Amino acid sequence: MGWSLLAAFTLALFAPFLYRLMGRATGWVLALFPFTVVAFFGLHLPISPGARFTTSCSWVPSLGVDLSFALDGLSLTFVLLVSGIGALVLIYSGAYLGEQPGGGRFFAYLLLFMGSMLGLVLSDNVITLFVFWELTSISSYLLIGFHHHTETSRASALKALLVTGAGGLLLLAGLLLMMLAAVQLGLPFEKAGRISAMLSVDFRQHPLYLPILVLLLLGAFTKSAQVPFHFWLPAAMAAPTPVSAYLHSATMVKAGVYLLARFHPILGGTIQWETLMIGVGVVTMLVGAIMATGQRDLKRILAYSTISVLGILTTLLGVGTVLAVEAAVVFLVAHALYKAALFMVAGNIDHETGTRDVTRLGGLRSLMPVTAITGILASLSKAGTPPMFGFIGKEALYTAKLDLETIGLWLIFAAVLANVLLVAMSLVVAIWPFFGSLRETPKPPHESPISMLLGPLLLAGLGMFVGIIPGAFDRSIGSAMATAILGFPVEMKLKLWHGFSPESVLVVALSGLTLAAGYFLFKKLRPWFTHTLELACRLEPWGPGIRRAWQEGRLLHELTCRLEPFGPTRAYEGLLTGLTRSAQGVTRFIQSGYLRHYILVTILVSVGLVSYPLVQSLEPQLSANAWQIRPHEAVVALLTLAGAIATVRARYRLTGVAALGVTGLGIALTFVIFGAPDLAITQVMVETLTVILFVLVFYHLPPYVSRSTRLNRCRDLVISIAAGLVMALVVLATTSIHLEPVLTDFFAQQSLSAAYGRNIVNVILVDFRALDTLGEITVLAVAGFGVYALLRLKAWHQREVEK
Amino acid sequence: MKSLILQTASRYLMVLLVLFSVFMLFRGHNEPGGGFVGGLLIAGAFALYALAYQAKAARHLLRFDPRTIIGIGLATAVGSGLAAVFYGQPFLTGQWLPYSIPFLGKLGTVFFFDLGVYLVVLGTTLLVLLTLQEE
Numbered sequence: 029m030g031w032s033l034l035a036a037f038t039l040a041l042f043a044p045f046l047y048r049l050m051g052r053a054t055g056w057v058l059a060l061f062p063f064t065v066v067a068f069f070g071l072h073l074p075i076s077p078g079a080r081f082t083t084s085c086s087w088v089p090s091l092g093v094d095l096s097f098a099l100d101g102l103s104l105t106f107v108l109l110v111s112g113i114g115a116l117v118l119i120y121s122g123a124y125l126g127e128q129p130g131g132g133r134f135f136a137y138l139l140l141f142m143g144s145m146l147g148l149v150l151s152d153n154v155i156t157l158f159v160f161w162e163l164t165s166i167s168s169y170l171l172i173g174f175h176h177h178t179e180t181s182r183a184s185a186l187k188a189l190l191v192t193g194a195g196g197l198l199l200l201a202g203l204l205l206m207m208l209a210a211v212q213l214g215l216p217f218e219k220a221g222r223i224s225a226m227l228s229v230d231f232r233q234h235p236l237y238l239p240i241l242v243l244l245l246l247g248a249f250t251k252s253a254q255v256p257f258h259f260w261l262p263a264a265m266a267a268p269t270p271v272s273a274y275l276h277s278a279t280m281v282k283a284g285v286y287l288l289a290r291f292h293p294i295l296g297g298t299i300q301w302e303t304l305m306i307g308v309g310v311v312t313m314l315v316g317a318i319m320a321t322g323q324r325d326l327k328r329i330l331a332y333s334t335i336s337v338l339g340i341l342t343t344l345l346g347v348g349t350v351l352a353v354e355a356a357v358v359f360l361v362a363h364a365l366y367k368a369a370l371f372m373v374a375g376n377i378d379h380e381t382g383t384r385d386v387t388r389l390g391g392l393r394s395l396m397p398v399t400a401i402t403g404i405l406a407s408l409s410k411a412g413t414p415p416m417f418g419f420i421g422k423e424a425l426y427t428a429k430l431d432l433e434t435i436g437l438w439l440i441f442a443a444v445l446a447n448v449l450l451v452a453m454s455l456v457v458a459i460w461p462f463f464g465s466l467r468e469t470p471k472p473p474h475e476s477p478i479s480m481l482l483g484p485l486l487l488a489g490l491g492m493f494v495g496i497i498p499g500a501f502d503r504s505i506g507s508a509m510a511t512a513i514l515g516f517p518v519e520m521k522l523k524l525w526h527g528f529s530p531e532s533v534l535v536v537a538l539s540g541l542t543l544a545a546g547y548f549l550f551k552k553l554r555p556w557f558t559h560t561l562e563l564a565c566r567l568e569p570w571g572p573g574i575r576r577a578w579q580e581g582r583l584l585h586e587l588t589c590r591l592e593p594f595g596p597t598r599a600y601e602g603l604l605t606g607l608t609r610s611a612q613g614v615t616r617f618i619q620s621g622y623l624r625h626y627i628l629v630t631i632l633v634s635v636g637l638v639s640y641p642l643v644q645s646l647e648p649q650l651s652a653n654a655w656q657i658r659p660h661e662a663v664v665a666l667l668t669l670a671g672a673i674a675t676v677r678a679r680y681r682l683t684g685v686a687a688l689g690v691t692g693l694g695i696a697l698t699f700v701i702f703g704a705p706d707l708a709i710t711q712v713m714v715e716t717l718t719v720i721l722f723v724l725v726f727y728h729l730p731p732y733v734s735r736s737t738r739l740n741r742c743r744d745l746v747i748s749i750a751a752g753l754v755m756a757l758v759v760l761a762t763t764s765i766h767l768e769p770v771l772t773d774f775f776a777q778q779s780l781s782a783a784y785g786r787n788i789v790n791v792i793l794v795d796f797r798a799l800d801t802l803g804e805i806t807v808l809a810v811a812g813f814g815v816y817a818l819l820r821l822k823a824w825h826q827r828e829v830e831k
Numbered sequence: 832m833k834s835l836i837l838q839t840a841s842r843y844l845m846v847l848l849v850l851f852s853v854f855m856l857f858r859g860h861n862e863p864g865g866g867f868v869g870g871l872l873i874a875g876a877f878a879l880y881a882l883a884y885q886a887k888a889a890r891h892l893l894r895f896d897p898r899t900i901i902g903i904g905l906a907t908a909v910g911s912g913l914a915a916v917f918y919g920q921p922f923l924t925g926q927w928l929p930y931s932i933p934f935l936g937k938l939g940t941v942f943f944f945d946l947g948v949y950l951v952v953l954g955t956t957l958l959v960l961l962t963l964q965e966e
Contacts, residue, residue, distance in 0.1 A: 705863035709855075713871035717956060720878050724963040783925060784937040785860040793865065794945045798923040801944075802908055805951040809901045812955030816898075819962050 029083055029097040029150050032065050032111075036143030043139055044132030054135055055122025055479065062115035062142065069099075069107050074504035077101065077511035077518065082152060082224065091155070092207065092221045098152035101508025102289055105361065106149035108505075110279050113368050114142045116483030117274040120372055123479040124270055124379060134174055138274070141167035145279050149286060153221045154203040161199065161251075161287075164280050165192040171275060172267040184263040187600065191260040195250025199287075202243025209234045226294050227515065241295055244287065245304055252284025252338045255312040256596040261335055262319075263597075265327040269375030272327055273483075277334050277367035282360065285341045289356070293515025296348050305346025306435070310442050312339030317449035321553070326374040326384040326461075329453050330367065333410070336446055337363050343439070344428065345513070351431050354520050355424035357509050361501070362409060362417040362491060369406040369487035370457060373399055376480055377461055382470030386456055391466035395473045398481050400462040405488040407458030409495070411451045413543060417495040420522055422447065422542070426535045444542055451546025452553060459550075498522035631751050639754050642761060661701060668694030681732050685722040689715055706789050834883065841883040848876035856949050857942075866945035870952025877953075878960050886964040889957075897961065900954030908947025911940040 039061055047054045072081070084096035099107070118138060125131045144163035151157035166189070173185030210220040213229040231237055248254075253261040264276050275281070288305070295301060316336030323329045337359070344356035376399045377392065378384045393400040409418035429439045475481075494501045502520035511517050620626075657665075671690030678684035692715035699708035736744075775788050775796065785791040793801050852872035859865030881889035890896075895903075912923035927939035 706865065706868070709863060709868045710871065713868060713875055716875055717871065717878065717960070720875075720882070721960060721963065724960065724966075728966060783941065784927060784939065785941075787859060787861050787863065787865070790859045790865040790945075793867070794860075794948070795925050795941050798912065798941075798944055801948060802912070802923070805908060805948050806905065808955050809905055809951050812901060812958045813898070815959045816962050819966060823966070 029081075029099060030085070030095065032068070033143050033147045033150070035061060036139050036146060040136045040139035040143065043135040047132030047135055051127050051131075052122045052125070054131070055119045058135060058139065059115040059118040061139075062111040062118065065111040065146070066108060066115065069104060069111070072099065072104055075101055075104055075508040077508045079508060080224070084152070087156075089218060092217055092219075093155040094153055094218075094221070095156055096152040096222060097150040098224055099150065100512040101505055101510070102286070102512035103149045105357075105505055105509045106279075106282075106286060107146060109361070109364050110142060110145045110149065113274060113278045113364065113483075113487070114138070116486060117270045117368075117372075119479045120273070120375070120483045121268075121270040123477045124268065124375060130174070134171075134268070137167055137170045137174070138271075141171065141275060141280070145283070148283055152223050154206060154223060155221055157223070158196070158200050158203055161247075161283065162193070162196045164275075164283060165189060165196055165251075168192070168264070168275050168280055171271040172264050174268055174271070175266070178266075181266045184260075184266040188260040188264050190604075191250050191257055191600070195247045195257070198243045198250075199247025202240050202247060205236050205240045205243065206231070209236045209240065223290065223294070231295055232298050237295070237298075238300060241298075241300055241304070244291060244295070245308075248284035248287045249308060249342075250284070251287070252281050252342065253312075253335050254284070254308050254339065254342060255315045255335075256599075258312060258316065258335045259597040259600065262328050262331045265325070265331050269327065269371060269378060272331070273368045273371030273375065277330065277371055278364040281334065281338060282341075282364070285338065285345065285356075285360065288342065288345045289513045292345060292348060292353075292513050296345075302346050302348065305342050306439075309339045309341075309343030309346055310439065312336070313343060313446045314339070314442060317446040317453075320453045321449050321549075324385050324387050326377065326386055326457065327371070329386070329457060330370055330374060333450055333453055334363075334367060336450060337367075340425065340443070340446070343443075344425070347428065347432065347439075349428065349431060350510075350514060350518055351424070351428035353510050353513050354506075354518070355421065355428040357506055357513070357520070358417070358424050358501075358522065359421040361506075362421040362494075365487045365491040365494075366406040366409040366416075366418055369402060369484040369491070370410065372480070372484040372487075373403040373406065374457075376476040376484070377473075379480070380471065380476055381473045386460045388467060388469065389461035390464040391462070392473055393462040395466075396462075396475045398485065399476060402481065402484045402488045403462060404458045405492060406484065407454040409488070409491040410457075411454035411543065411546065412447065412539065415492065415495045415524055417491045417498070417501075419539070420495060420498055420524065422539055423535055424522070426538045427531065430531060430534065440538070444538060444545075447542045448545040448549060451542055452549035455547065455550040456553060495524065498524065628747065631747060635747075635751050635754050638758060639750075642754065642757055645761075664694055664697045664701065668698070679732070681726045681729070682723070685719055685726070689719050692718070706787070837883045841879050845876050845880055848879070849873055852876065852949075856945060859945060860942070866948035867952055870949040871956065873949075874953050874956035874960070877957055881961060881964055886961045890961060893957065897954045897958035900950050901958065902954075904947045904950025904952075904954055906947075907950060908944050911943035911947060914940045 039058065043054070043058065046057060050057060072079075079100065081099040082096065084094055087093050087095045118135070121134065121138065125134060141164060144160045144167055147160035148157060148164060151160055169185045169189035172188050173181050175181040176185075206226070207220045209231055210226055210229060211217055213231070213234060215225055215229055219225040231240065234240075250257045261276060261281065265272055267276070313336050316332050316334070316339055320329050320332035320336065323332060341356050341360055341363075344352045344359065374384060376396065377389065380396065381389065381392070383389065405416075409416035412418045412422035425443060426440065429436050429443060432439065499522065502522045506522065507518060507520045510520055668691050671687050671692075671694055674687035675684050675691065678687055692711065696708045696711035696715065699705070699711060775792060778796075779785055779788045779791045783791045783795045785795070852869045855864035855872060856866055856869035857864075859869065877889050877893060880892060893900075914926045915924035916922055918924075918926065923944070925939050925941040927937055927941075932938050
């Protein structure tokens with residue numbers, strides 16, 4: 029299992045070179061890899077319920093983190109979806125992108141995402157899972173922002189990253205709490221991070237259960253675009269269409285659902301779980317479906333209906349009964365198949381006609397016959413018409429909800445409402461672009477190349493195939509997937525036709541009702557939209573529009589357009605601008621740009637921080653001989669002091685530097701007197717070079733003028749005396765402490781015998797603590813290059829100005 | 832500012848300073864000295880030369896660009912640490928020749944680490960000083 033991840037990441041590195049060599053054929057070549065993954069993992073089919081293959085290698089054993097991977101029905105389904113759809117998307121992207129700069133980068137990001145997503149669904153360790161989780165967020169950011177020269181792309185990418193990234197951090201907190209709870213519940217530390225091991229303990233009674241649950245749910249909800257975090261997903265449609273098809277419908281947005289499914293047997297089944305998930309899920313389902321009806325951009329219609337479906341999946345996992353989980357399994361797979369296909373169809377239309385506005389498209393069926401057939405097939409599955417897989421999904425959904433007692437009726441009502449809207453929008457997608465009279469489009473339309481037809485056609489066809497022979501799905505993988513989510517073995521039996529029992533008749537009646545109502549709504553939608561054709565909703569100012577809109581029958585579009593900015597998007601944007609503003613304020617306050625202010629603040633803060641504990645613990649422990657000063661010591665001290673005073677009072681810079689040099693040499697002499705020749709030599713050399721440095725710098729400065737006022741000078745005097753006093757006290761305090769001579773003895777003994785050197789200081793520097801020294805010289809080198817860059821940058825700027 | 836006295840003196844001092852810095856480098860393991868001081872000393876020597884004869888002359892005498900010297904220094908230090916890895920010991924563990932060399936004493940990778948420090952200090956100091964002087 030591990031090799032497939034490694035291969036994906038390695039291949040991502042080489043993708044740009046491959047693209048340079050092969051151009052638009054790159055997709056076909058790269059697709060060989062995910063096809064291999066499909067074949068390899070396909071060998072596990074049919075996977076029996078409860079089967080589990082694991083592999084593990086140690087990574088950071090001290091933190092309970094290992095690279096352990098597990099394959100069961102749930103992860104196998106996701107692996108097949110990720111690599112299968114991934115292969116088709118790679119092929120599709122080759123033709124979609126054509127030859128353009130940055131194409132190699134695009135393929136690299138796609139493969140990076142593929143590897144991360146495979147890692148996410150295969151991880152058996154929570155920390156590994158989190159790492160891959162964040163990697164998918166990052167690759168999604170890079171892919172949404174692929175057209176980074178446009179402002180919207182960058183803003184959308186950032187939006188997606190911030191929302192999912194923030195959720196990721198909450199998830200990490202939740203996972204760490206989980207590990208903590210697992211240890212407290214008796215799991216050995218090295219197994220505390222294993223998801224499969226967590227199954228054996230009961231978190232539901234632990235006091236940390238609610239925090240864990242809320243944090244985990246927040247992580248999943250941000251990733252799977254649940255209300256109120258859903259707003260990043262429609263914005264993410266700024267990405268190239270293959271990305272929308274792959275990440276933002278079929279795979280990445282389902283990562284949250286995957287997480288919920290994965291932790292269902294560990295955390296699920298409580299009243300908190302049900303309330304939170306059903307509540308959020310139902311709202312998401314309705315909001316997504318309602319917002320979808322107001323959209324005219326094909327991709328945005330699909331994005332909002334994806335949000336709605338994600339809401340349905342969350343609701344089903346929240347309900348958590350056997351029937352509900354089975355429905356979730358079917359719905360998840362059916363949705364991945366038809367939605368990826370529909371996005372690719374939308375991409376074909378956009379690519380060949382130059383627009384994605386459904387009201388401006390029509391009559392394409394004769395010009396783009398294959399795209400039309402594919403779109404219609406996928407839309408029929410989306411609308412839930414027999415014999416498509418989507419139909420079975422909807423039947424399962426209704427069956428599961430009828431099965432519930434108290435809330436079942438409400439859920440059914442909400443689900444039918446959402447599905448009616450979804451059916452109407454599926455019909456919009458299936459019919460408007462392809463039927464009716466041909467309309468003028470920015471580009472003359474023609475059929476797409478084979479590589480852009482293969483993917484959607486295969487996926488839509490698969491949707492129909494599984495719909496007709498559902499047994500192929502439930503026996504090979506569906507039951508195993510439901511078993512993995514439920515935690516106990518179940519056997520799924522999917523059928524197109526359930527016979528004439530009262531329940532199944534009711535379910536069929538509901539399906540029929542949904543279809544009929546959806547069709548009726550669809551018929552009404554056209555006039556609503558045509559009225560707004562000339563008036564883009566933004567041009568219509570607030571106010572009198574609402575009544576007129578009602579009269580003209582375009583209220584729906586008007587309302588959704590106006591609702592959108594009032595949603596959480598506004599909160600997000602307010603938060604973001606607020607953050608930037610406050611950061612600017614703080615920066616302006618702290619970073620005055622005057623070196624003297626920085627020094628002032630630094631010294632004041634260090635004096636304050638050091639003097640507090642010093643005063644607290646100050647015991648005047650001066651040893652008796654502290655005042656026995658020998659004459660030559662007094663001379664050196666006076667010399668040092670005189671140098672310092674002369675430096676401050678100097679009227680010319682050179683005088684100041686020379687006086688400072690006297691102080692430095694005085695310190696060097698002190699080192700000699702107290703037996704530190706190494707330090708003394710270094711001090712002398714540093715002093716010398718500092719003087720040279722100052723001289724070189726001063727050469728460029730204007731003549732020295734004293735500008736500071738008397739008051740300023742007094743203030744500085746007080747501060748410097750305080751700083752000096754504190755330092756002196758610190759030195760005195762340090763000498764009065766008798767340190768344990770363990771280290772000194774160790775170095776004294778080991779220096780010659782282990783490191784063959786008698787100079788202990790140097791042996792410590794280059795042998796015992798060589799890693800520290802290596803760090804220091806690296807910092808030194810970086811600082812040197814920094815100074816060099818600053819100096820050269822100035823010269824370069826001057827040259828630019830002269831030009 | 833051309834000074835005949837400084838120019839003449841620096842030519843003689845230069846040789847002494849460079850020799851002394853190398854001496855310091857080798858001596859460092861047993862007596863006061865070492866790569867850091869040695870590096871500062873030789874940098875001081877070149878700084879003196881640059882003051883007397885302009886930065887360009889000092890660069891010519893140095894042969895290598897200070898940036899290159901920094902790179903070589905860091906590579907030497909890291910490389911000296913890598914030797915231990917081949918013997919299955921932790922990075923930077925000192926490796927020693929089994930016999931002593933006349934006048935130098937025991938020779939090991941630690942010396943090359945010190946040489947790396949010496950070169951980085953030399954390179955960084957001169958990089959800053961010479962660039963400033965050429966401003």
